[in-house]
Amino acid sequence: MIKSIYPLTESVLEKVDLDAAIKVIKSKKITMGKKTQEIEKYFKKNVVSTDSLMVNSGSSANLLIFQCLINPLVKKLKTGDEVLIPAICWSTSLWPIIQSGLKVKFVDIDISSLNIDLKDLEKKITKKTKALMLVHALGNCAEMDKLTRICKKNKLILVEDACEALGSTFKNKQLGTFGEFSSFSFYYSHHITSGEGGMVCVKNKKYLNVIKSLRSHGWSRDLSNKKYISKKYKNIDKNWIFINSGFNLRPTDINAAIGIQQLKRLKKILAIRKYNFLKIKEKLINNKNYKNQFSILTDQKYSNIAWFGIPFVLNSQNKKYKLKVMNKLNQKGIMTRPIISGNFAKQPSIQLYKIKSNTKLKNADLIDKKAFFLGLHNIRITDKRLRTLTDHIYSSL
Ligand SMILES: Cc1ncc(COP(=O)(O)O)c(C=O)c1O
Numbered sequence: 001m002i003k004s005i006y007p008l009t010e011s012v013l014e015k016v017d018l019d020a021a022i023k024v025i026k027s028k029k030i031t032m033g034k035k036t037q038e039i040e041k042y043f044k045k046n047v048v049s050t051d052s053l054m055v056n057s058g059s060s061a062n063l064l065i066f067q068c069l070i071n072p073l074v075k076k077l078k079t080g081d082e083v084l085i086p087a088i089c090w091s092t093s094l095w096p097i098i099q100s101g102l103k104v105k106f107v108d109i110d111i112s113s114l115n116i117d118l119k120d121l122e123k124k125i126t127k128k129t130k131a132l133m134l135v136h137a138l139g140n141c142a143e144m145d146k147l148t149r150i151c152k153k154n155k156l157i158l159v160e161d162a163c164e165a166l167g168s169t170f171k172n173k174q175l176g177t178f179g180e181f182s183s184f185s186f187y188y189s190h191h192i193t194s195g196e197g198g199m200v201c202v203k204n205k206k207y208l209n210v211i212k213s214l215r216s217h218g219w220s221r222d223l224s225n226k227k228y229i230s231k232k233y234k235n236i237d238k239n240w241i242f243i244n245s246g247f248n249l250r251p252t253d254i255n256a257a258i259g260i261q262q263l264k265r266l267k268k269i270l271a272i273r274k275y276n277f278l279k280i281k282e283k284l285i286n287n288k289n290y291k292n293q294f295s296i297l298t299d300q301k302y303s304n305i306a307w308f309g310i311p312f313v314l315n316s317q318n319k320k321y322k323l324k325v326m327n328k329l330n331q332k333g334i335m336t337r338p339i340i341s342g343n344f345a346k347q348p349s350i351q352l353y354k355i356k357s358n359t360k361l362k363n364a365d366l367i368d369k370k371a372f373f374l375g376l377h378n379i380r381i382t383d384k385r386l387r388t389l390t391d392h393i394y395s396s397l
Pocket of ligand 1: 056057058059060089090092093135136161163164184185186187197198
């Protein structure tokens, strides 16, 4: 087995996180309850300023958003409506759209940000286009003021997948607060972790109860208007009124308790990640062997990015060369990944579901050929590790 010298993730569970989890276990009230409510309030107050509901993953957050948009109580989207999405996205940024009976159309990305290309976005909008599922790839973003103007002008519902962007801001505004809905992930490889977990954030209060019932079997038990509902349906036991369709996408209070502790350290975590990003970048670029073989991206204009990983863009456009470099690095214990999932339009699942992608995605293809990413950790990198990482990178090029 290869010894991992520089893994993709080094998330840290501190004693306070474990203590908080154990306290919940000892209370014997493990399922969604008070701790979940506490993290939701904390997230709203300290991160997004919008109503937030915790779920068991970022994927579940995305699913709830699109299920809410097509719900009979909301009807903002209907079967066959078209939703745009950047081709560099995650599997569960995309599938909830299709699982909700909507159509997707891929938009190309901007090579310098790895995020949606605004010119291509404008080109792809037609009368059928009703929403944009924006994915803040690697925590970076597009020019958000221009993007929101495009959405407004074309009456597109903006959904932000901010699962990789906790702590990233554009003009001092947290990503995930520009659209009507957004999602965050607390999976263990993300900026903070609750083991598994995520957050769905909603601007319009009207949708909060819909998402709450969808999250939990479709029942009315957790809703703010449950008293009114139980009066209306007097003949049904008040705890067993199913007012909507539903899933079970709830977190446990164990996840919530860990998440709260991590969120309380968010500033510190982000500072360490920023330090690591800049330190690694500087060490690589100022190396005597550096001859423009690659570049490491910089933050989008006007933004302060909490990078999800270290995007490494090779100069060569030869995919075989990229795979060779990635393989050499992996053999040396330096773990690498494609930029999220590469060009998602090329994934076999897209063919399986016969999703048409007869549009050119030049830059997404290019990124597929020449870019990958290294992990970014929540522990400050040591000089020794930095030297090893740099040496291994140069000997793999
Ligand atoms: C952009 C993006 N969206 C959604 C998700 C899904 O989050 P989760 O793993 O919590 O389901 C991820 C996960 O890595 C992601 O990177």
